[in-house]
């Protein structure tokens with residue numbers, strides 16, 4: 001599914017990203033856990049806390065990938081629904097499989113879990129004002145038109161709804177930043193490369209983090225898309241930033 005908002009270059013970039021996640025899907029979770037030393041779960045937990053679900057609501061997890069964030073959100077909801085949307089059918093296939101296995105272990109019916117849906121963050125297949133919360137975990141970095149992602153999130157959120165964005169960033173301070181760069185170039189490339197046979201994709205990860213805007217700039221982009229009270233904080237010393245904005 002391609003977005004009607006894309007230009008030729010962005011289109012080529014997006015199909016490259018799609019192909020990359022198709023190749024990484026099977027080993028994606030394992031590499032994440034090993035390369036982040038298990039911190040990825042903690043980061044997603046912080047993002048679920050920031051969603052302030054209070055037991056209910058309609059929640060959309062954009063760029064859901066293998067469904068780790070989507071399932072963490074569903075675990076906090078007693079009523080309402082959780083939808084995980086992603087452009088990669090291969091990543092979604094892993095998500096669907098994991099959600100079904102979790103429900104089977106818990107002896108629950110399939111209808112109790114999250115729904116997974118193929119779709120584009122830039123052209124969400126939902127009516128305006130359909131959700132109370134939209135989350136994007138480690139997703140906006142992969143979409144060339146970030147403003148478009150924020151605009152679409154704004155459109156599908158109800159007034160006072162919440163956008164939660166979790167993304168890799170670079171720690172503040174030159175020495176930490178230098179260490180982080182070395183970590184990305186060595187440990188992450190090595191672990192990712194060895195487990196998936198695709199070093200290039202894990203080098204891409206490092207490049208996209210290096211080229212990603214500082215948290216204050218990202219907060220400004222969310223505000224420009226119409227979000228109010230945008231706040232952000234670093235997690236784990238600044239490897240990751242967590243942003244929250246409220247739809248006016």
Ligand SMILES: C[S@@+](CC[C@H](N)C(=O)[O-])C[C@H]1O[C@@H](n2cnc3c(N)ncnc32)[C@H](O)[C@@H]1O
Nearest residue numbers: 021063064065086087088091120121137138142
């Ligand atoms: C790094 S993964 C993050 C997955 C998951 N949110 C997590 O926390 O692990 C990024 C995901 O964004 C998806 N993606 C990239 N561009 C997209 C787009 N335009 N629309 C929807 N999903 C997209 C990719 O297919 C991939 O599954």
